[in-house]
Amino acid sequence: MCASMRVCVYACVCAGGFLSSPELLDTRAARPFSFSFNTSDYRILLMDQDQGRLYLGSREYLVALDMHNVNKEPLIIHWPASDKRKGECRMTGKGGQGECANFVRMIEPWNRTHLYTCGTGAYQPICTFINRGWKAEDYVFRLVPGFLESGKGKCSYDPFQENIAALINGNLYAGVHVDFMGTDPALFRTMGGRTAVRTEQYDSRWLNEPVFIQIQQIPDSAERNDDKLYFFFREKSLDAGGGSSPSVLARVGRVCLDDEGGQKSLVNRWTSFLKARLICSVIGEDGVETSFDELRDVFIQPTQDERNPVIYALFTTAGSVFKGSAVCVYSMADIRNVFNGPFSHKHGHNYQWTVYTGKIPYPRPGTCPGGTFTPGIRTSKDFSDEAVNFMRAHPLMYHPVYPIHRRPLVVRTGVDYRFTALVVDQVDAVDARYEVLFLGTDRGTVQKVIVLPKDPSTMEELTLEEVEVFRQQLYVSSEAGLTQVSLHRCGVYGRACSDCCLARDPYCAWDGERCTAFTPATKRRSRRQDVKHGDPLRQCRGFNAKETVQFGVEGSSTFLECQSRSPQATVKGILDMRPFLHTESF
Numbered sequence: 001m002c003a004s005m006r007v008c009v010y011a012c013v014c015a016g017g018f019l020s021s022p023e024l025l026d027t028r029a030a031r032p033f034s035f036s037f038n039t040s041d042y043r044i045l046l047m048d049q050d051q052g053r054l055y056l057g058s059r060e061y062l063v064a065l066d067m068h069n070v071n072k073e074p075l076i077i078h079w080p081a082s083d084k085r086k087g088e089c090r091m092t093g094k095g096g097q098g099e100c101a102n103f104v105r106m107i108e109p110w111n112r113t114h115l116y117t118c119g120t121g122a123y124q125p126i127c128t129f130i131n132r133g134w135k136a137e138d139y140v141f142r143l144v145p146g147f148l149e150s151g152k153g154k155c156s157y158d159p160f161q162e163n164i165a166a167l168i169n170g171n172l173y174a175g176v177h178v179d180f181m182g183t184d185p186a187l188f189r190t191m192g193g194r195t196a197v198r199t200e201q202y203d204s205r206w207l208n209e210p211v212f213i214q215i216q217q218i219p220d221s222a223e224r225n226d227d228k229l230y231f232f233f234r235e236k237s238l239d240a241g242g243g244s245s246p247s248v249l250a251r252v253g254r255v256c257l258d259d260e261g262g263q264k265s266l267v268n269r270w271t272s273f274l275k276a277r278l279i280c281s282v283i284g285e286d287g288v289e290t291s292f293d294e295l296r297d298v299f300i301q302p303t304q305d306e307r308n309p310v311i312y313a314l315f316t317t318a319g320s321v322f323k324g325s326a327v328c329v330y331s332m333a334d335i336r337n338v339f340n341g342p343f344s345h346k347h348g349h350n351y352q353w354t355v356y357t358g359k360i361p362y363p364r365p366g367t368c369p370g371g372t373f374t375p376g377i378r379t380s381k382d383f384s385d386e387a388v389n390f391m392r393a394h395p396l397m398y399h400p401v402y403p404i405h406r407r408p409l410v411v412r413t414g415v416d417y418r419f420t421a422l423v424v425d426q427v428d429a430v431d432a433r434y435e436v437l438f439l440g441t442d443r444g445t446v447q448k449v450i451v452l453p454k455d456p457s458t459m460e461e462l463t464l465e466e467v468e469v470f471r472q473q474l475y476v477s478s479e480a481g482l483t484q485v486s487l488h489r490c491g492v493y494g495r496a497c498s499d500c501c502l503a504r505d506p507y508c509a510w511d512g513e514r515c516t517a518f519t520p521a522t523k524r525r526s527r528r529q530d531v532k533h534g535d536p537l538r539q540c541r542g543f544n545a546k547e548t549v550q551f552g553v554e555g556s557s558t559f560l561e562c563q564s565r566s567p568q569a570t571v572k573g574i575l576d577m578r579p580f581l582h583t584e585s586f
């Protein structure tokens with residue numbers, strides 16, 4: 001069935017993909033962390049590869065977990081806003097939903113021994129350093145005493161406004177709402193001993209009520225001066241209100257890391273800020289296009305070429321007409337082509353964006369000072385007035401970025417849930433490397449989805465022979481708490497070879513007796529696994545085949561549904577959870 005489709009997406013809605021809490025506990029594959037202190041709003045803020053630690057932030061607390069030994073007591077920092085500040089916060093009329101507290105929103109690595117962290121500080125953002133010691137065995141995790149600085153431009157005031165941040169070479173780049181009222185959104189650069197640079201203030205052509213999703217430095221060439229910061233967000237459409245254009249648009253934006261702002265205009269403003277629309281849509285059998293515009297999450301999958309990571313973006317339909325979600329995948333080459341293409345032009349407030357066909361100044365807006373294409377120009381202050389003025393009025397590219405194959409990788413429509421979070425893991429199975437998507441839903445579950453390219457020639461080689469997949473873990477955090485989930489939950493696939501094989505989970509294989517975790521190092525012959533075709537007749541000859549499953553097809557997805565076990569029945573107590581997902585292998 002799958003083999004006849006170009007891309008076959010498989011989601012096991014019952015056994016492997018549906019991680020409802022009681023079922024997880026049953027299979028001993030999940031370990032919920034419970035902390036004895038009074039907190040909420042957990043977020044996974046940083047994976048510390050060097051020290052094998054996971055840092056969590058929540059309301060008034062910072063927690064460090066040892067990933068190698070999860071039974072070890074976590075290290076905990078209590079970081080509340082002062083009582084005085086909480087009082088002042090309540091005086092302003094805030095606090096009805098408990099916002100007058102310090103919600104930790106950022107932890108970034110600073111140097112070998114210290115981390116930098118920011119919190120909302122009861123509507124007065126604050127930042128400080130954390131000493132984490134030289135190595136995990138030091139068992140150090142504490143705030144630097146007596147040090148506290150303003151978090152303005154680094155962290156939002158309102159805990160309900162998302163922010164993004166990246167600390168690069170001592171400079172903090174943050175997508176935040178800069179003011180108490182939450183009406184001044186900006187991409188801000190602070191710290192590093194230079195003057196702050198931001199997006200133009202109150203200019204809806206630059207940012208129009210954005211919600212920031214993800215930020216990452218991605219090099220454009222071997223020349224470091226060309227390095228750019230890419231950020232992903234959604235915003236209100238300027239063209240909304242009339243016609244068929246969507247009210248919300250998904251965006252990819254970028255700036256040059258070393259942009260110093262303009263000399264005469266755009267002083268302390270980016271002179272390299274550009275943005276483009278991300279399209280993710282499907283054409284139904286009736287010919288009607290469903291567009292997913294509400295960008296929710298972005299996962300940037302590194303490849304061997306640091307300039308070309310793969311961008312996985314999770315969208316839902318905007319508005320409340322019906323619930324739909326989709327995952328689209330974008331290539332950096334396509335994104336760069338759009339930024340190298342024509343600019344959009346808008347005459348006045350009542351005009352739509354049209355293609356700009358006039359002369360484009362030199363250097364072309366969006367090129368970085370000191371880079372490959374700007375010989376002789378060392379800083380953005382050397383850009384011509386013409387270039388800077390053009391830049392200010394033309395932040396939007398004309399063409400949108402389309403996903404790879406021009407359609408989503410995963411689509412869910414006609415279901416009563418939406419996806420909220422996305423993590424991608426690469427796993428080496430018997431025959432190939434597979435990408436496994438973990439998709440958090442708004443009903444507190446995580447679906448595991450495997451994408452199977454049909455053409456084997458496009459598969460990557462098996463290169464990570466030594467990966468210790470037994471210790472791979474998925475961390476799921478939410479308002480309610482944190483859970484660690486083993487990626488190998490092969491026991492849930494039943495007791496027959498056919499079940500194990502039909503599950504087509506690259507993490508699992510039939511070892512002759514049961515469905516167990518698969519490692520590439522295991523001798524191949526003894527293992528029965530068929531991720532690509534899921535053909536139990538071929539794989540399980542001689543083993544007892546027992547049909548407990550049935551297939552269903554929806555669009556390009558094939559679902560495996562077990563009638564015997566209803567996932568809904570077991571999902572309790574964790575509704576309304578918004579998972580933030582991270583995978584880690586070590």
Ligand SMILES: *[C@@H]1O[C@H](CO)[C@@H](O)[C@H](O)[C@H]1NC(C)=O
Nearest residue numbers: 037038039040059098100101
């Ligand atoms: C926990 O903190 C919240 C918010 O500060 C407060 O309303 C609640 O009473 C606290 N609960 C306990 C058990 O202390």
Ligand SMILES: *[C@@H]1O[C@H](CO)[C@@H](O)[C@H](O)[C@H]1NC(C)=O
Nearest residue numbers: 110111112113114115129144
């Ligand atoms: C790291 O930064 C902190 C804060 O600036 C400083 O106190 C500490 O000495 C630094 N450590 C190293 C190893 O540079």
